[in-house]
Amino acid sequence: MKKLAIALLGGTALAPAGAMAGELNLICSADVVVCEKLVGAFQGAHDGTTVNMVRLSSGEAYAKIRAEGRNPQTDLWWGGTGDPHLQAAADGLTEEYKSPMLDQLYPWAVKQAEVSGYRTVGVYSGALGWGYNKDIFASKGITPPACWKDLLDPALKGEIEIADPNSSGTAYTALATLVQLMGEDEAFAYLKELNNNVAQYTKSGSAPVKAAARGETGLGIVFQHDAVSQAVEGFPIVVGSPCEGTGYEIGSMSMVLGGPNPDEAKVFYDWVLTPEVQELMPEAGSFQIPSNASAKVPDEAPDLGSIKLIDYDFATYGSSDRRKELLARWDAEIGGRAAE
Template sequence: MTKVVIALLGGIAATAGTGAAAQELNLICSADVVICERLVQEFEGSHEIDVNMVRLSSGEAYAKVRAEGRNPQTDLWWGGTGDPHLQAAADGLTSEYESPMLAELQPWAVAQAETSGYRTVGVYSGALGWGYNTEIFERRGLTPPACWADLLDPELAGEIQLADPNSSGTAYTAIATLVQLMGEDEAFAYFKGLNANVSQYTKSGSAPVKAAARAEAGLGIVFMHDAVAQAEEGFPIAVVAPCEGTGYEIGSMSMIEGAQNPDEATVFYDWVLSAEVQSIMPEAGSFQIPSNKAAKAPEAAPDLADITLIDYDFAEYGSAERRSELLARWGAEIGGVAAQ
C-alpha cells in the first residue's frame, strides 16, 4: 500500500493513495517526547496502524480535547498527570472503557479508573520533588534544600524554576500538594514567597530540571523521575524528596468521546497496559513506576516506600470545580506577579 500525505489539518494527516484506507490513530502524548516517540515506534512496528502523534503538556492536552469537544480530532490521550484526565472525564470528554488488562494493574491504577467511572486509567506513577545542580550549589556555596521550607531561603533568589500550572500538570500537582500539606491560604502565601526565588515559569513540567542540568538554573521543581532521568544521563543532578511530605501523580490514559478511530484507540489502550510494553520504557529514559504489576520497574526509579507521601485526594483535586478554582487563584495571586 502506498500512502501520500496531502494535508495536515489540526495535527491530523489526511491521506490519499492506492489500496484500502490506512488504519490510523490520532494520539496526544503528555510524557517526555523521547518516551512518546518510543511508544509510537514500538506500536507501529507491531501493528498495521499509523500513529499521528502530537506532544503536549497535560494542561495543553486538556485544553485541546475540550476545544475539540464537538468535533474530536484526537482518539487517545496517553500520559501526563491524572488531574486533567479526571477533569476531562467529569466533563464527559472521554469515553468509558473497562480494559481486560485492569486485572493486571496496580491498585492505584485501578482506583484511578474507578474514580473516573472508567473514563481514564493509571499508566505510571511518580512522586513530586526536585533536582538541583550539585556543581552550581557547591560553586556558589548554597545549602542543598531538603524541605519545602528550605526553598524560601533568600540565598536561592533566581535559582529555581517551576512550570506554569496552566500548561503543566506537574505544577498543578505542586499546588494541590501544598494545599493539602499546609491549607489553601498558607499554600498560596508559600508560592508568593517562592516567587522571589523563581527565575522562570516554564511551559513543560520537566523543563525546570533540564535547565538545571544545563546549568541554566540551580534547581527545578519536578517529578522526581524527571530529575533521575537527568542524573542517569550523567548530569550533576541530585534528587530530593521533601522532608515534610509530598504529593504524587498517577499518569493516566483516556480515550476520547466521539473519537474517529475508536477501534484503533482500543488496540493501543490494551497494548500499552501490558507488562511487556511497560518494561521497555526505561530504555527511553522513563523512570516512573509502571502500572502493570508484572512490569519491571527501572532500577534507578525512586522507591515510593522511602518517600513520605501525602494522602493525595485525586477525586477532589482532579474535579473540574476544584482545579478551576485553584488555577484561577494562581492566576490572580501568583501569575500576575510572576509576569511583572
Template sequence: MKTLKYALIGGAAFLPAGAMAAELNLICSADVVICEKLVSEFEASHSDIDVNMVRLSSGEAYAKVRAEGRNPQTDLWWGGTGDPHLQAAHDGLTAEYKSPMLDKLQDWAQGQAKTSDYHTVGVYSGALGWGYNKDIFAEKGIKAPECWSDLLDPALKGEIQIADPNSSGTAYTTLATLVQIMGEDEAFDFLKKMHANVSQYTKSGSAPVKAAARGETGLGIVFQHDAVAQAVEGFPIEVGSPCEGTGYEIGSMSMIEGAQNEESAKVFYDWVLTPEVQNMMPEAGSFQIPSNASATPPKEAPDLSKIKLIDYDFAEYGSAERRKELLSRWDEEIGSLPLQ
C-alpha cells in the same frame, strides 16, 4: 469512519492480518522521547495502524480535548498527570472503557479507573520533588534543600524554575500538594514568598530540571523520575524529596468520547498496558513506576516506599470546580507577579 475488528491475544487487542489500514490520532503528555518510543514500537508491531501523534503538556492536552468537544479530532490521550484526565472525565469529554488488561494493573491504577467511572486509567506513577545542580550549589555555597520550607532560602534567589500549573500537570500537582499539606491560604502565602526565588515559570513540567542539568538554573521542581532521567544521562543532578511530605502523580490514559478511530484507540490502549510494553520505557529515559503489576520497575526509579507521600486526594483535586478555583487564584496572586 472505518470500522475495524480486533482480536484479544494474551489479554491485549491486536488487529488481524489483512485488515484495512487505519489511523490513530494520539495526544502524548509525557516527554517527547517517550512519546516517540511508544509510537515507533506500536507501528512496528501494528503495521496496519498509522499513528498521528502530537506532544502536549497535560494542561494543553486538556484544553485541546475540551476545544474539540463537539467535533473530536483526537482518539486517545496517553500520559500526563491524572488530575486533568479526571477533569476531562467529569466534563464528559472521555469515553468509558474497561480494558481486558484492567485486572492486571496495580491497585492505584485500578483505583484511578474506578474514581473516573472507567473514563481513565493509571499507566504509571511517580513522586513529586526536585532536582538540583550539585555543581552550581557547590560553586555558590547553597545548602541543599531538604524541605519545602528550604525553597524560601534567599540564597536560592533566581535559582528555582517551576512550570505554570495552567499548562503543566506537574506544576498543578505541586500546587494541590502544597494546599493539602499547608492549607490553601498558607500554600499561596508560601508560593508568593517562593516567587522571589523563581526565575521562570515554564510551559512543560520537566523543563525546569532540564534547565538545571544544562546549568541554566540551580533547581527545578519536578517529578523525581524526571530528575533521575537527567542524572542517568550524566548531568550533575541530585534528586530531592521534601521532608514535610509530597504528592505524587498517577499518569493516566483516556479514550476520547466520540473518537473517529475508536477501535484503533482500543488496540493501542490495551497494548500499552501490557508488561512487555511498560518494561521498554526505561529505554526512552522513563523511570516512573509502571502500572502493570507484572512489569518490572526500573532500578533507577525512586523507591516510593522510602518517600513520605501524602494521601493525595485525586477526586477532589481532579474535579473541574477545584482545579478552576486553584488555577484562577494562582493566576491572580502568583502568575500576575513580575519576575525578579
C-alpha cells in the same frame, strides 16, 4: 508498507507515507522521547497503522480536547498527570472503557479508573520533588534543600524554576500538594514567598530540571523520575524529596468520546497496559513506576516506599470545580506577580 506520521508540535512528518490499514490520532503528554518510543513500538507491532501523534503538556492536552468537544479529532490521550484526565472525565469529554487488562494493574491504577467512572486509567506513577545542580550549589555555596521550607532560602533567589500549573500537570500537582499539606491560604502565602526565588515559570513540567542539568538554573521542581533521567544521562543532578511530605502523580490514559477511530484507540489502550510495553520506558529515559503489576520496576526509579507521601486526594483535586478554583487563584496571586 508502514506509515508513521508523528506530528511534534510543528506537525512535521518523521517518516514517509505508505499504505495504511488503520489510523490513530494520539496526544502524548510525556517527554517527547517517550512518545516517539511508544509510537514506534506500536507501529512495529501493528503493521500498516498510521499514528498521528502530537506532544502536548497535560494542561494543553485538556484544552485541546475540550476545544474539540463538538467535533473530536483526537482518539486517545496518553500520559501526563491524572488530575486533568479526571477533569476531562468529569466534563464528559472521554469515553467509558473497561480494558481486559484492568485485572493486571496495581490497585492505585484501577482506583483511578473507578473514580473516573472508567473514563481514565493509571499507566504510571511518580513522586513530586526536585532536582538540583550540585556543581552550581557548590560554586555558589548554597545549602541543598531538604524540605519545602528550604526553598525559601534567600540564597536561592533566581535559582528555581517550576512550570505554570495552567499548562503543566506537574506544576498543578505541586500546587495541589502544597494546599493539602499546608491549607489553601498558607500554601498561597508560601507560593508568594517562593516566587521571590523563581527565575521562570515554564510551559512543560520537566523543563525546569532540564534547565538545571544544562546549568541555566540551580534547581527545578519536578517529578523525581524526571530528575533521575537527567542524572542517568550524566548531568550533575541530585534528586530531592521534601521532608514535610510530598504528592505524587498517577499518569493516566483516556479515550476521547466520539473520536474518529475508536477501534484503533482500544487496541492501543490495551497494548500499552501490557508489561512488555511498560518495560520499554527506561529505554527512553523514563523511570516511573509502571501500572502493570507484572512489569519490572526500573532499577533507577525512586523508591516510593522510602518517600514521605501525602494521602493525595485525586478525586477532589482532579475535579473540574476545584481545579478551576485553584488555577484562578494562582493566576490572580502568583501568575500576575511573576509577570511584573
